[in-house]
Amino acid sequence: MKYLFYPGCSMQRSAKPYLDSLKLVEKTLGLESVDVEDWNCCGATEFSSVNRTASHAIVGRNLALAQEQASGTDELVAACSACYLNLSKTDHFMREDADFNALVNDALSAGGLEYEPGSVKVRHSLDIIVNNVGYDAVKEKVTKPLSGLRVGAYYGCMIVRPDVNERFSNPEEPYELEDLLEVLGAEVVDFKMKTQCCSGHMTQISSEVAYDMIKQIVKPAVEEEIDVLVTLCPMCQLNIDAFQNEMNKHFGTNYEVPILYFSQLMGLAFGYTEKELGIGKEFVNVSPALAKIGKTTEEVPTPKKKKKSKSDPSLPMPKMPIHYRGGS
Amino acid sequence: MANSKTPSGKPRIGVYVCHCGTNIAGVVDVEDVANWSAEELKDIGVVLSRDNKFMCSSQGQELIESDIKEFGLNRVVVAACSPHLHEKTFRGACERAGMNPFFCEMASIREQVSWVTKDKKKATEKSKSMVAGAVNRVVYHEALEPIKVPINPTTLIVGGGIAGIQAALEIANTGHEVYLVEREPSIGGHMAQFDKTFPTLDCSACILTPRMSEVGMHPNINLLTWSEVENVDGFVGNFDVTIRKKSRCVIEEDCTGCGICVQKCPITVIDDEFGVGIGTRKAIYTPFDQAIPNYPVLDKENCTYFIKGTCRACEKFCATNAIDFEQQDEIINVTVGNIILATGYDLFDARKMPNYGYGRYPNVFTSMEFERLCNAAGPTNGEIVLRDGVTAPKSVAIVHCVGSRDKNHNNYCSAICCMQSLKFAHIVYERTGAEIHNFYIDIRTTAKNYDEFYQRVLDEGTLFVRGKVAEITDVPQNEAEEGKLIVQAEDTLAGLQRRIPVDMVILSVGLEPKGDSDEVAHQFGISCSSNGWFTEKHPKLDPVSTMTEGIFIAGCATGPKDIPASVSQGSAAAARVISYIEMGELELEPVRASVIEEICSGCKICNDLCPYNAIIFIEDKQVTEINEALCQGCGTCVAACPAGAIVGTGFSNEQILAQIEGLMMDFSVPEVV
Numbered sequence A: 001m002k003y004l005f006y007p008g009c010s011m012q013r014s015a016k017p018y019l020d021s022l023k024l025v026e027k028t029l030g031l032e033s034v035d036v037e038d039w040n041c042c043g044a045t046e047f048s049s050v051n052r053t054a055s056h057a058i059v060g061r062n063l064a065l066a067q068e069q070a071s072g073t074d075e076l077v078a079a080c081s082a083c084y085l086n087l088s089k090t091d092h093f094m095r096e097d098a099d100f101n102a103l104v105n106d107a108l109s110a111g112g113l114e115y116e117p118g119s120v121k122v123r124h125s126l127d128i129i130v131n132n133v134g135y136d137a138v139k140e141k142v143t144k145p146l147s148g149l150r151v152g153a154y155y156g157c158m159i160v161r162p163d164v165n166e167r168f169s170n171p172e173e174p175y176e177l178e179d180l181l182e183v184l185g186a187e188v189v190d191f192k193m194k195t196q197c198c199s200g201h202m203t204q205i206s207s208e209v210a211y212d213m214i215k216q217i218v219k220p221a222v223e224e225e226i227d228v229l230v231t232l233c234p235m236c237q238l239n240i241d242a243f244q245n246e247m248n249k250h251f252g253t254n255y256e257v258p259i260l261y262f263s264q265l266m267g268l269a270f271g272y273t274e275k276e277l278g279i280g281k282e283f284v285n286v287s288p289a290l291a292k293i294g295k296t297t298e299e300v301p302t303p304k305k306k307k308k309s310k311s312d313p314s315l316p317m318p319k320m321p322i323h324y325r326g327g328s
Numbered sequence B: 001m002a003n004s005k006t007p008s009g010k011p012r013i014g015v016y017v018c019h020c021g022t023n024i025a026g027v028v029d030v031e032d033v034a035n036w037s038a039e040e041l042k043d044i045g046v047v048l049s050r051d052n053k054f055m056c057s058s059q060g061q062e063l064i065e066s067d068i069k070e071f072g073l074n075r076v077v078v079a080a081c082s083p084h085l086h087e088k089t090f091r092g093a094c095e096r097a098g099m100n101p102f103f104c105e106m107a108s109i110r111e112q113v114s115w116v117t118k119d120k121k122k123a124t125e126k127s128k129s130m131v132a133g134a135v136n137r138v139v140y141h142e143a144l145e146p147i148k149v150p151i152n153p154t155t156l157i158v159g160g161g162i163a164g165i166q167a168a169l170e171i172a173n174t175g176h177e178v179y180l181v182e183r184e185p186s187i188g189g190h191m192a193q194f195d196k197t198f199p200t201l202d203c204s205a206c207i208l209t210p211r212m213s214e215v216g217m218h219p220n221i222n223l224l225t226w227s228e229v230e231n232v233d234g235f236v237g238n239f240d241v242t243i244r245k246k247s248r249c250v251i252e253e254d255c256t257g258c259g260i261c262v263q264k265c266p267i268t269v270i271d272d273e274f275g276v277g278i279g280t281r282k283a284i285y286t287p288f289d290q291a292i293p294n295y296p297v298l299d300k301e302n303c304t305y306f307i308k309g310t311c312r313a314c315e316k317f318c319a320t321n322a323i324d325f326e327q328q329d330e331i332i333n334v335t336v337g338n339i340i341l342a343t344g345y346d347l348f349d350a351r352k353m354p355n356y357g358y359g360r361y362p363n364v365f366t367s368m369e370f371e372r373l374c375n376a377a378g379p380t381n382g383e384i385v386l387r388d389g390v391t392a393p394k395s396v397a398i399v400h401c402v403g404s405r406d407k408n409h410n411n412y413c414s415a416i417c418c419m420q421s422l423k424f425a426h427i428v429y430e431r432t433g434a435e436i437h438n439f440y441i442d443i444r445t446t447a448k449n450y451d452e453f454y455q456r457v458l459d460e461g462t463l464f465v466r467g468k469v470a471e472i473t474d475v476p477q478n479e480a481e482e483g484k485l486i487v488q489a490e491d492t493l494a495g496l497q498r499r500i501p502v503d504m505v506i507l508s509v510g511l512e513p514k515g516d517s518d519e520v521a522h523q524f525g526i527s528c529s530s531n532g533w534f535t536e537k538h539p540k541l542d543p544v545s546t547m548t549e550g551i552f553i554a555g556c557a558t559g560p561k562d563i564p565a566s567v568s569q570g571s572a573a574a575a576r577v578i579s580y581i582e583m584g585e586l587e588l589e590p591v592r593a594s595v596i597e598e599i600c601s602g603c604k605i606c607n608d609l610c611p612y613n614a615i616i617f618i619e620d621k622q623v624t625e626i627n628e629a630l631c632q633g634c635g636t637c638v639a640a641c642p643a644g645a646i647v648g649t650g651f652s653n654e655q656i657l658a659q660i661e662g663l664m665m666d667f668s669v670p671e672v673v
C-alpha cells in the first residue's frame, strides 16, 4: 500500500524515535510512504482559538500540497495525534461549510495553491496498520512476541475526539491499540484512563494543572502494575515521560511509569534492536520493563468461569459486545 | 347527476387569494396577486378574482357560494394554506353551491411561499406562478364521485401494552370483536415491569392487572400472545391479516396454568426480556406471576430436551398432558376493518455511552434494571442493593437524559425520564435513606401533579445538580473517592466542576422507537418520522390517525409519553375506530390511480414504489392492478410507468402538464431602470 506521509514538527525533534521506529515498521509491513514535500507546521493545539482562518489556512496548505503531490494514492497519513486531528478538522470544516471553504481557499490562493475538501483522505498510522494491513498480517511479522510485558494502551484525547471521520471504534472506549498489542504478544491491561487528556501544553501555561492531570494518568498505571504505557502521540509521550519527575516532586510521590510509542513496541516484536528503534532516550528508564519480555511470568491459571452457585446472591452483569476487555 | 355538476361551455373560474391574517399578507402582496390574476389569466377563463382576510371563515365560504351562483362560476381556485388543511372546507363550499367539489383547486401560498421566505417581491411573484398553475390545471378537472367502502366491524390491535389494552377494552365493550396480537408471552407491556407509577405512586401491578385479566376474559377479545402479524393486505374496511402464532409447546386448551412445569424445570437462565438481564427464569416460564394469559412458553433454545433430547420433566409433571414438544407455529387469517398499532417503545442502549461505564462498572444500573430491582416481584424481592446482591447503597446518583436531548444520540426529550428519575429518588429515599444526587439538564414536570411531586422530592432532601454528566469512573483522585463510583459533571448553577463519589448510579435511559418500527410501518403502509416514531396524520388535530385510512396509532409508538397520555390515545384511537364501524361505510377520496390493462407491459417497475402497498401484480394476466381503496392518489406510480399505462383521476398527465405550464408562465414585467 502506498500513501503520502505528513511528518509534522514533533517527529523531527522530540519524537524522532517515533518517526524512526515507524519507518522500520512501515518497511516490514510493506507500506510505501512518501513524505509530503515542503510541508509546514500544523499549528499544534492552540492556534485555532487565536485565529480560526489562519490556523486552518496553514493546515489547508499542507492539504493542498498533498492533493497536488498525490499520485497513485489519495491517502494522507499522519502519526502525530495533533497533526492528524488538525488535518482532519480542516478538511472537515471546509467540506461542511462552503463559506469557510472559500475563505481558506482565498488565503491559499495567495500562495498559488488550492484545496478541494475531501480530495485526500486523512488517516492515522494506527488506523492504516489495523484496518488496511490487518492484525493477521502484523502477526505474521512477529518474531519476538512481547510476552511477559504488561502494557496499558494510552490513546490520549486527540486521536479519538472529535473523530470527525469516524475512523476509530469509539471515542471513549476504542480498542484498536489493545488488539494490536495483543497480537504482538503483550499482556494487555484494561487501562481506564486511556482516552484522558495528558494536559497538552498546560505544562507551559499552568504547571499545577498539568501535574494534576499527569498524575491522574500515572497513578492508575502504577496501581494496575503496568510495565509500560503505550502511546501514539508525541504530546502524550512528552508529558508523561519528561514531566513525570517534576510531577513526582510536586506531589512528593515516586511513580515510575515508562512510556513508549506503539511503533517502538511493534519494532521490538518484529525483531529490531532497541537502538534502531530509538529506545533508551526516555527520561523514565524503560530497561527494567523491557527486561521482562520473554520471561514468562509464573503461569497464573486463569480462573475457570465458575458457575454461579445457588448461594451467590449477586445479580448478573449486563451482556457486553464481544469487543470489550476488562470488566470486573 | 354528473350532468348538473359538469360545467358546460367555457371554463368560468373564480380566484380567491387569502390573507390568512398576516400569515400570508405579511409577506405576499395579496391584492396584487388577485388583481394580476383577474387581468393576466382572463384568457384562460378567470372571470373574477378577489382577496379576502380569512377565506376559511364562514363569510369567506359564503363568498365562494354566492359568486358561483351569481357569476355562474364552474371552477374555483383558492390560493391559501396547504390543501391538507382546508381543501375539504372549500370543496364543501363549492358543493353547497351545486358544483362538483372536484372542480375546486388550491394553491398553497402559505406553506410553500409566505412561511418559507422573507423576500416580499419574490414571494408575490411565486404566488402568481402558483395561482397560474392552479388556474391552468383546474380547466382540465373532471367531475368525480367519491368511492364508498363497507367497514368490517372487527378490529386488529397490535401491541398489548397499556395503550393497546385500553383500545381493546373500549372497542370490545361496544360489542365489537377485537383481535389483540402481542409479541411477548403476556400482555402488559412495560408497565408490567414497574414497581410504582408516578406521580401517585400507586403500585403498577395493582392498577394494571385488573385491566389485563379483563382483556383475558372478555368475550369479544381474541387474545393472541406470543404471536406476530406476518402480512397485511387490503384496505380500510377490509384488511386481510395473516398472524403467526408461535409454538409455545403448551396446548392452551389443556393447560390449567398451575405452574408445576415451571417449578420442576431444572434449567434456570438469565431473563433478558421481561427481567432485563438481572432476573432469572426457567426454560419453561411465564414472564411474571400475573401474566395474561397464564399458560407458559417453552424456550427451545435453552430447554435440555431440545438441546440433548432428554429431560421432559415438565411433561412428566403436567397433570393435564398439556406439554407438546412437537407443537408447530400456527397461521391464522383474519379479516378486519380497522387496525390500531400500539407497539410501544424500546430503551436507549446505555452501552452506547461508554463514558458512563454501563457494563463495565457493576454498580451502574439502567432505569429499567432499577425498576426490576425495587419491584417486590423482582430478583431481590424489592430490596435496593448493589450488584453484589447484598449491600445497600449509602449514596446514589440518578442521571437524567441518558441518550436524550443529546445530538450524538437522540435529539428529542424522552418526556418521562424526569418524572421517572424523581420517582426513583423518592423510592431510594424511602427504602434506604441513602444520600441522593440527581443530575439533570432541565426538570420537566409539566403534567398534572407532576411539579408537586418534584417539590416533594426536593423536600425529602434529594440533592440536585444541574449539569450533564461528563463521565462516571472508578479511578479515584483522593481518599474520599476510593472504592466509589465518581460522577463528574459541570454544575452549571454553581459554575463548578463537581466530582461526586457514590455507591450506585442509575442511568435514566431515554425512550426510542421500537427497533423494528420501520419494518412494521412498511408492513402496515404508514410512515415514520426521521427519528423512527410513527407519523400522525396531523400532529395536533389528528394525533391517532395516519395518512393510511383505517390504520390508527396509539401510545408510545407515536413518541415518548407517560401512562395517562398512552391510555388517552388508546381510547382516542378506539373512538375513531368505533365511529367508522358505526358509519358502516366510508367515503374515500376519488383521487386514484388506475392501470390501463391494454397498455401495461407487465414490467413491474411500479410494483415496489407505492408507499401504501396498493399495487398488486396479476400473475395470470401478467399485468399490474391498483387497489382503488388502498391507493391514496400520491401519483408516484403514474410518474414511474414507462409505458404511460397508469392514469390518475384527479392528477392526469393533462392536468399536471397544464399546471407546470402555468407555473412556468412568463409574466415578469421588465424592470425599468
Ligand SMILES: Cc1cc2nc3c(=O)[nH]c(=O)nc-3n(C[C@H](O)[C@H](O)[C@H](O)COP(=O)(O)OP(=O)(O)OC[C@H]3O[C@@H](n4cnc5c(N)ncnc54)[C@H](O)[C@@H]3O)c2cc1C
Pocket: B158, B159, B160, B161, B162, B163, B164, B181, B182, B183, B184, B187, B188, B189, B190, B191, B194, B196, B197, B198, B199, B227, B228, B229, B342, B343, B344, B345, B347, B367, B368, B371, B416, B420, B423, B514, B520, B554, B555, B556, B557, B561, B562, B563, B564, B566
Ligand atoms: C423506567 C421507566 C419508568 C416509567 N415509569 C412510569 C410511571 O411511573 N408513570 C407513567 O405514567 N409512565 C411511566 N413510564 C412510561 C410508560 O412506560 C409508558 O407511558 C407506557 O408503558 C406506554 O405504553 P404503550 O402501551 O404505549 O407501550 P409498551 O408498554 O411499550 O407496550 C407495547 C407492547 O407492544 C408489544 N409489541 C411491540 N411491537 C410489537 C409487534 N410488532 N407485534 C406485536 N406486539 C408488539 C410489546 O411487546 C409491548 O407489550 C416509565 C417508563 C420507563 C422507561
Ligand code: SF4
Pocket: B250, B254, B255, B256, B257, B258, B259, B260, B261, B262, B295, B296, B317, B318, B319, B320, B321, B322, B323
Ligand atoms: S404444568 Fe401443564 S397445566 Fe400446569 S402450567 Fe405447565 S403446561 Fe400448564
Ligand code: SF4
Pocket: B261, B264, B265, B266, B267, B283, B284, B298, B299, B302, B303, B304, B305, B306, B310, B311, B312, B313, B314, B315
Ligand atoms: S424439558 Fe425443557 S422446559 Fe421441560 S423441564 Fe426439561 S428443560 Fe425445562
